[in-house]
Amino acid sequence: MASDRMLAVYFDNPGGPENLYIKEVPKPIPGEGEVLLKVAVSALNRADLLQRQGQYHPPPGASSILGLEASGHVSELGPGCQGHWKIGDSAMALLPGGGQAQYVTVPEELLMSIPEGLTLHQAAAIPEVWLTSFQLLHLLGNVQAGETVLIHAGASSVGIAAIQLTRMAGAIPLVTAGSQNKLQMAEKLGAAAGFNYKEQDFCEATLKFTKGAGVNLILDCIGGSYWEKNVNCLALDGRWILYGLLGGEDVNGPLFSKLFYKRGSLITSRLRNRDKKYKQMLVKAFTEQILPHFSKEGPQRLLPVLDRVYPMAEIQAAHKYMEANRNVGKIVLELPQ
Ligand SMILES: NC(=O)c1ccc[n+]([C@@H]2O[C@H](COP(=O)([O-])OP(=O)(O)OC[C@H]3O[C@@H](n4cnc5c(N)ncnc54)[C@H](OP(=O)(O)O)[C@@H]3O)[C@@H](O)[C@H]2O)c1
Numbered sequence: 001m002a003s004d005r006m007l008a009v010y011f012d013n014p015g016g017p018e019n020l021y022i023k024e025v026p027k028p029i030p031g032e033g034e035v036l037l038k039v040a041v042s043a044l045n046r047a048d049l050l051q052r053q054g055q056y057h058p059p060p061g062a063s064s065i066l067g068l069e070a071s072g073h074v075s076e077l078g079p080g081c082q083g084h085w086k087i088g089d090s091a092m093a094l095l096p097g098g099g100q101a102q103y104v105t106v107p108e109e110l111l112m113s114i115p116e117g118l119t120l121h122q123a124a125a126i127p128e129v130w131l132t133s134f135q136l137l138h139l140l141g142n143v144q145a146g147e148t149v150l151i152h153a154g155a156s157s158v159g160i161a162a163i164q165l166t167r168m169a170g171a172i173p174l175v176t177a178g179s180q181n182k183l184q185m186a187e188k189l190g191a192a193a194g195f196n197y198k199e200q201d202f203c204e205a206t207l208k209f210t211k212g213a214g215v216n217l218i219l220d221c222i223g224g225s226y227w228e229k230n231v232n233c234l235a236l237d238g239r240w241i242l243y244g245l246l247g248g249e250d251v252n253g254p255l256f257s258k259l260f261y262k263r264g265s266l267i268t269s270r271l272r273n274r275d276k277k278y279k280q281m282l283v284k285a286f287t288e289q290i291l292p293h294f295s296k297e298g299p300q301r302l303l304p305v306l307d308r309v310y311p312m313a314e315i316q317a318a319h320k321y322m323e324a325n326r327n328v329g330k331i332v333l334e335l336p337q
Contacts, residue, residue: 001024003027004026004027005024005025005026005027006024006025006026006027006101006102006103007022007023007024007025007101007102007312007335007336008022008023008025008065008100008101008102009021009022009065009066009067009100009101009312009315009333010022010023010025010065011052014052014053014054014055015052015053015054016052017052017315017316017317017319017320017323018316019052020052020315020316020319022312022313022315025065025101027102027103028063028098028103028104028105029078029105030076030077030078030105031078031079031105032078032079032080033078033079033080033081033082033107033108033109034078034081034105034106034107034108035074035076035077035078035081035085035091035105035106035107035108035111036074036075036076036077036078036103036104036105037070037072037073037074037075037091037093037103037104037105037106037111038072038073038074038075038102038103039070039071039072039099039100039101039102039103039104039335040070040071040072040073040120040124040334040335040337041070041071041072041120041121041123041124041332041333041334041335042067042069042070042071042099042100042124042332042333042335043067043068043069043070043099043124043125043128043157043330043331043332043333044318044319044322044330044331044332044333045068045069045128045129045157046244046246046322047068047272048066048067048068048100048319049319049322049323051066052066052319058096058097058272059096059272059273061096062095062096062097062098062272063095063096063097063098063101063104064097065097065098065099065100065101065104066097066099066100067095067097067098067099067100067101067104067333068094068095068096068097068099068127068128068272069092069093069094069095069099069124069125069126069127069128070092070093070095070099070100070104070124070127071090071091071092071093071114071120071121071123071124072090072091072120072335073088073089073090073091074086074087074088074089074091074111075087075103077108078105081108082108084108084109084111085108085111089113090113090114090120090123091111091112091113091114092111092112092114092123092124092126092127093106093110093111093112093127094106094110094112094127094128094131094279094283095110095127096272096273100312100315100333100335101335102335102336107276107280109276109279109280109283109284110276110279110280110283112126112127112283112286112287112291113287113291115291115292115294115295116295117294117295118294118295118304121306121309121332121334122304122306123304124330124332124333125157125304125305125306125329125330125332126294126304128271129157129158129160129161129330130161130165130286130290130302130304131271131282131283131286132158132161132243132269132271133158133161133162133165133219134161134165134282134285134286134289134290135269135271135282136158136162136219136241136243136269137149137162137165137166137169137217137219138165138169138285139282139285140239140241140267140269141217141219141239141241141267142239143166143169143171143216143217144169144170144171144216145169145170145171146170146171146172147171147172147216147217148171148172148174148206148209148210148213148215148216148217148235149162149166149171149172149173149174149215149216149217149218149219150174150175150176150202150206150215150217150218150219150230150233151163151166151173151174151175151176151191151219152175152176152218152219152220152221152222152226153176153177153221153222153244153246154173154175154176154177154182154183154186154191154194155175155177155182155183155185155186155328155329156221157305157327157329157330158219158221158243159175159177159186159219160185160186160189160305160328160329161304162219163175163186163189163190163191164189164190164302164303165290165302166190167190167300168290168293168300168302171216171217172192173186173190173191173192174191174192174193174194174195174206174209174215175191175193175194175195176194176195176196176197176202177194177195177196177197178196178197178198178325179196179198180196181328182328183195183196185305185328185329189303189305192209193205193209201229202229202233203228203229203230203232203233206233207232207233210233210235213235214233214234214235214236214238214262215233215234215235215238216235216237216238216239217238217239217240217241218230218233218234218238218239218240218241219241219243220240220241220242220243220244221242221243221244221245221246222244222245222246222247223242223244223245223246223247223248223249224245224247224248224249224250224251225247225248226247227251227253227255228253228255228258231255231258231259231262231264232258234259234262234264235262236262236263237262237263237264238262238264238265239264239265239267240259240264240265240266240267241267241268241269242266242267242268242269243268243269243270290302304329304330305328305329305330306329306330306332307327307328307329307330307331308321308327308331308332309332309333309334310331310332310333310334311333311334311336312333312334312335312336315333318331318333
């Protein structure tokens with residue numbers, strides 16, 4: 001392959017996982033203030049599935065190649081880089097797209113050092129879901145010590161990060177999940193209680209746990225199918241953060257009055273289409289406040305949880321596995337070196 005070409009995960013038409021294939025494409029060139037990262041490992045996100053189905057377009061200016069996070073080594077520095085990085089440094093990156101390719105360009109401020117003791121595989125599993133969880137809990141949710149936080153899809157990659165960050169904030173994580181083994185994993189990571197939404201009413205269970213008070217914060221990637229239970233188990237002055245619509249987008253019923261009587265706040269969040277300045281601020285705060293806890297021994301040590309590793313050539317199987325809701329934690333993708 002010519003040195004200005006690379007391999008990337010690709011699809012020509014929206015559709016099922018069978019549409020994915022590996023294509024030779026032009027290698028990106030780092031622009032002003034950008035670094036070229038040689039990708040060793042990338043990770044899958046639900047957004048990749050939606051994008052493949054034609055339901056989630058990359059924000060303007062972002063690569064149309066899938067992949068919101070990656071780890072690897074700095075391969076080239078674009079003009080105007082401030083000297084934070086040098087060729088060969090290992091790093092992990094938050095991306096608006098393009099991570100599932102042998103090379104990706106990244107603004108230098110959106111690269112992070114890999115915490116000591118973590119592998120490139122573990123590092124690739126951090127940027128998108130841990131930054132999302134940190135943002136939901138702290139920047140948007142203003143979580144306080146002693147508060148209860150209901151985390152839906154508790155064994156999802158975002159959920160696993162949120163459980164650990166909730167504990168670190170001195171708050172109490174409660175989770176929902178659809179199977180016993182997912183609940184067990186969530187409890188092992190620090191959930192105070194877990195509810196199987198397929199077998200019990202999580203609203204009743206949450207109200208019982210909180211002695212009728214309800215939860216102070218809900219991290220909700222489900223949306224439509226959960227709206228009524230969510231608002232019914234929200235505490236007075238509670239905050240409900242909607243960041244996904246896995247359970248649909250429709251609400252049929254008195255959402256406003258229920259929320260109003262509780263003085264509840266409904267906040268929505270999407271990280272991918274935030275501007276560069278916001279992402280820089282988020283990455284800086286996360287790097288200073290959270291990253292060191294991935295290396296520190298002790299009860300507060302944070303742990304990226306990997307479910308499966310796929311070689312890039314098996315991208316179709318990786319999508320099918322996530323689509324079947326089988327993963328507990330991250331699915332990562334190894335790029336050919
Ligand atoms: N807004 C943002 O900035 C942002 C950023 C990152 C991720 N997200 C969103 O966060 C969510 C989780 O992402 P992830 O990568 O962590 O996913 P993931 O690891 O693939 O986990 C998703 C889990 O959600 C559960 N689920 C799926 N459909 C459901 C339904 N209809 N009702 C209840 N539970 C359902 C399944 O677990 P069970 O077996 O327990 O049902 C599934 O395994 C996605 O919606 C994603 O789009 C949003």
